[in-house]
Structures are given as structure tokens and as C-alpha cells.
Amino acid sequence: MENNITSYRKMTTLPNGLHVTVRLLNPTDRDGLLALFTCATKDDLQYFRDDVTNRELVSSWAERVDIHRVIPLVAEVGGRLVGQGTLHRGRGYNRHVAEVRVFVCREFRGRGVGTALIQGIIDVAKLIGLHHIFSLPVSSKPQDIRAFEGMGFRTEGILHDRFMDAEGNTYDMLEMSLHLRRESGF
Amino acid sequence: MLDQLATYRRLVTLNDGLRVLIRPLTKTDKEQLLKLFADAPQEDLDYFRSDASDPKIVASWCDELDYAKVFPLVAVVNDQIIGDATLHIGTGYSRHVGWVRLYLDHEYRRRGVGGLMLSGLIDIARKIGLQQLVAEVVMNQVQVIKAFQNLGFKQEFVFRDYFMTPQGETLDVALLILRIVENPTTF
Numbered sequence: 211m212e213n214n215i216t217s218y219r220k221m222t223t224l225p226n227g228l229h230v231t232v233r234l235l236n237p238t239d240r241d242g243l244l245a246l247f248t249c250a251t252k253d254d255l256q257y258f259r260d261d262v263t264n265r266e267l268v269s270s271w272a273e274r275v276d277i278h279r280v281i282p283l284v285a286e287v288g289g290r291l292v293g294q295g296t297l298h299r300g301r302g303y304n305r306h307v308a309e310v311r312v313f314v315c316r317e318f319r320g321r322g323v324g325t326a327l328i329q330g331i332i333d334v335a336k337l338i339g340l341h342h343i344f345s346l347p348v349s350s351k352p353q354d355i356r357a358f359e360g361m362g363f364r365t366e367g368i369l370h371d372r373f374m375d376a377e378g379n380t381y382d383m384l385e386m387s388l389h390l391r392r393e394s395g396f
Numbered sequence: 397m398l399d400q401l402a403t404y405r406r407l408v409t410l411n412d413g414l415r416v417l418i419r420p421l422t423k424t425d426k427e428q429l430l431k432l433f434a435d436a437p438q439e440d441l442d443y444f445r446s447d448a449s450d451p452k453i454v455a456s457w458c459d460e461l462d463y464a465k466v467f468p469l470v471a472v473v474n475d476q477i478i479g480d481a482t483l484h485i486g487t488g489y490s491r492h493v494g495w496v497r498l499y500l501d502h503e504y505r506r507r508g509v510g511g512l513m514l515s516g517l518i519d520i521a522r523k524i525g526l527q528q529l530v531a532e533v534v535m536n537q538v539q540v541i542k543a544f545q546n547l548g549f550k551q552e553f554v555f556r557d558y559f560m561t562p563q564g565e566t567l568d569v570a571l572l573i574l575r576i577v578e579n580p581t582t583f
Contacts, residue, residue: 259488302445306560341557341566367553367571371528373489380492380527385555 214337215277220330224322228287232330235282235294240272242291243284249315256376257348259311281338283330285314285323292318295327297335297343306341312354320353328361335390342389348373349382363388398463401520410508414473418516421468421480426458428477429470432501440499442562443534448499467524469516471500471509478504481513483520483529492527506539514547522576529574534559534567541570549574 219233235243247262255263262268275282278299285293293314300307310331314324335343345363347354350373355365363386371380406418421429433441433448441449448454457468464485471479479500486493496517500510521529531549533540541551549572557566 256489259490261488302447303442303559303561304445306566307558341560366556369571370552370573372493374492375489385553387556389557 215281215334218283218330218334218337220326220333222322222326222329224326226321228321228323230292230323230326231286232283232295232326233286234277235272235275235284237273237275239284239291240269242286243272243294244268246284246291246294246313246315249317250313251316252376254313254316257351258313281308281331281334283327283334285318285327285330287318287323293323293327295324295331297331299338299340306339308335308340308343310343310345312345312357324357325361328357332361332388332390340390342387344385344387346372346383346385349384350375355384355386358386358388361388397524401467401523402463404469404516404520406512406516408512412507414504414507414509416509416512417472418469418512419472420463421458421461421470423458423461425470425477426455429458429480430454432477432480432499435501436499437502440502443537444499445497467517467520469513469520471504471513473504479509479513481510481517483517485524485526492525494521494526494529496529496531510540510543511547514544518547518574518576527576529576531572531574532558533570533572535570536567541572544572544574547574 216234219231221229221231223229244265247268250262260267271282280299281297283295284291295310295312298309298311310328312324312327331343345358347358365384366387367385369383369385372383373381375381402420404420407415409415430451433454436448446453467483467485469481470477481496481498484495496514498510498513518529531544533544535554551570552573553571555569555571558569559567561567
């Protein structure tokens with residue numbers, strides 16, 4: 211099972227001719243991952259749960275991959291990391307559930323890279339036998355909501371005023387879930 | 397503010413004569429906290445996010461106490477800790493939100509102690525300027541859901557199949573929210 215994840219690799223040619231490879235992050239990706247987050251704008255930064263301007267923190271993600279906690283996939287185009295999708299696994303009574311988070315460098319948005327990452331996340335979630343995965347997009351990002359809807363996620367609830375931007379304005383977050391066919395026991 | 401909150405104290409005599417002190421957990425409470433969770437039955441432990449049957453984990457809650465991240469209140473009766481309620485304070489885009497979790501010794505349930513601890517956490521949340529409190533309760537815990545609702549929490553929606561029992565059965569989880577509107581411009 212773990213081997214299936216560590217060796218996961220999917221190459222897709224997008225409609226615009228772009229070749230994108232989705233694979234597991236590994237320690238040799240440290241510099242590429244640091245470079246990926248330097249393309250995050252000030253607006254992007256407020257949507258991260260962690261401080262991705264912290265080089266030590268970002269380096270640790272590449273250097274210490276622990277797929278039992280977080281499964282990090284990256285999207286690579288022409289040898290450059292242009293996006294990351296992570297699957298944050300629940301434990302204990304949430305061991306059958308995981309949260310999906312996706313970031314794509316602005317210049318590669320709207321070109322199918324995010325979709326390729328979400329598909330990769332769905333693939334690995336099925337490999338490890340999760341029951342369902344969910345995402346929490348912010349209502350101010352309708353393009354993110356559409357991307358998850360396009361991959362089969364459905365809105366199950368609204369978390370009112372759950373997101374606060376840098377200025378202190380609050381926005382709703384959506385709880386969007388994708389229920390997966392159970393493929394293995396726990 | 398956190399220094400002031402560290403001195404939080406509330407001593408209440410309940411209707412049945414029980415005298416309960418609600419105060420923040422301190423590092424010196426480790427042995428008592430270990431005892432509280434060592435005595436917890438397995439069916440209670442199944443509802444914990446962390447493994448409270450592991451003394452190392454419980455000890456770390458005292459050793460790594462940081463009120464800015466997690467603010468824990470304990471209920472004390474006759475110098476014994478009989479309950480632990482925690483306020484987990486959000487960061488970044490969730491810095492206005494707090495998550496509430498609560499554990500109470502079986503002997504002291506349905507006597508008002510849980511409500512006292514929750515009221516204490518609501519006081520703390522208000523003082524540090526949080527805008528909403530969140531509790532996630534498994535739908536089969538009807539009494540617990542009622543206790544939250546009595547304190548003003550409203551069920552906003554239900555996470556379907558979000559909780560899995562040790563046997564693999566899945567249960568729905570209610571998302572209960574309390575709006576704290578008095579202080580909406582703190583951030």
C-alpha cells in the first residue's frame with residue numbers, strides 16, 4: 211500500500227498541450243518547493259493554514275515526508291514544481307477521513323494543473339482506503355469551488371464566517387466532500 | 397491578557413451542595429490529570445481526538461502548556477480534578493475561532509459541572525476576543541448536544557459519517573456553533 215503511494219506518478223497532457231506530472235513530494239524537492247511558494251502572492255498567503263514564507267517550515271515538509279500524517283503530491287511541469295496538493299489524514303475516530311488542500315502557482319491556474327492534483331489526491335485516497343475526503347474552500351474563491359465540484363465534490367455544509375482575511379473581514383467556508391468507495395478495511 | 401486569564405477562578409456550590417472550583421490547568425496538575433484520564437472507561441476514550449489512554453500524551457498537555465494555543469480549564473472537587481475542558485484557539489485565517497472539547501468524570505455528569513466548565517470557556521473566549529466557538533459532537537451524544545444548546549450553541553450542520561467507532565461503524569457528527577457577537581472588531 212505504502213509502496214503504491216511512494217511510487218505514485220501520473221503524467222497528463224492537458225488540453226493546452228502542457229505536460230504535467232503529479233507525484234509524491236520527496237526530500238530532493240526542497241528547493242523546488244521553496245521556489246513554488248515564492249510565487250504565492252500576498253492574497254494567496256492568507257489562504258494558507260501555515261506560514262509558507264517560513265523557509266525552515268517549508269523545507270521540513272520536503273525533508274520529513276510522513277505519509278501517515280500528510281500525503282503531499284506535487285505537480286511538475288518542465289522540471290519545475292508549479293503546484294502542491296496535500297491530503298491531511300485524520301487519526302483515531304477520523305482515521306477514515308482526510309482533508310484536501312491545493313495550491314497552484316498563479317501563472318498555471320485555469321490550465322488544469324489543479325484538476326490533475328485533485329485527481330492525484332483522489333487516487334491516493336482510494337489506495338489507502340479512505341471513506342471520504344473533504345475540502346474547505348472559501349466563498350470568495352468561486353473558481354476553487356467549481357474545481358472541486360468538477361471533480362465530484364458536493365457541498366455538505368456552510369461554515370459561516372469561518373475565514374478571516376488580513377483586514378479582518380470574514381467569509382464563509384464550504385464543507386465539500388467526496389465519498390469514495392471503500393476499498394480496504396481499517 | 398493571558399496573564400490575567402491565568403488567575404481565572406470560579407467557585408460554585410451546585411444545587412446538590414457540591415462545591416466546584418473552575419480554574420486553568422497548571423503544570424503542577426500533571427499527576428491529577430493523569431489520574432482523571434487513567435480512570436476514564438474505554439468507551440469515553442474512543443471519543444478523544446488524541447489518545448488520552450497514553451500517559452505520555454496526557455503528561456505533554458501539562459508539560460507543554462501554552463495558554464495562547466490551548467486554554468484548559470479544570471473542574472476541581474475536594475482537591476481532585478474531575479473534569480477537563482479545553483479551548484483550542486485558531487491561527488491564521490481561523491484566529492477568530494475557538495474549538496471546545498470537554499471531558500468529565502462519570503460520577504459528576506448531569507450535575508451542572510459540564511455547564512460550568514463550558515461557561516468558563518465562553519468567558520475566556522469572550523475576553524480574548526474570539527468571534528465564534530465550535531464544538532463537534534457525535535450525534536448519539538444527545539445529552540451533550542443538549543448541554544451545548546442550553547448554553548446558546550446552535551447546530552449549524554451535520555458531518556455525515558465523520559466519526560468511526562473502533563469496530564468500524566460510522567456515525568454523524570453535529571457541528572455546534574456559538575456566536576460571540578459582543579466583540580466583533582477586536583481583530
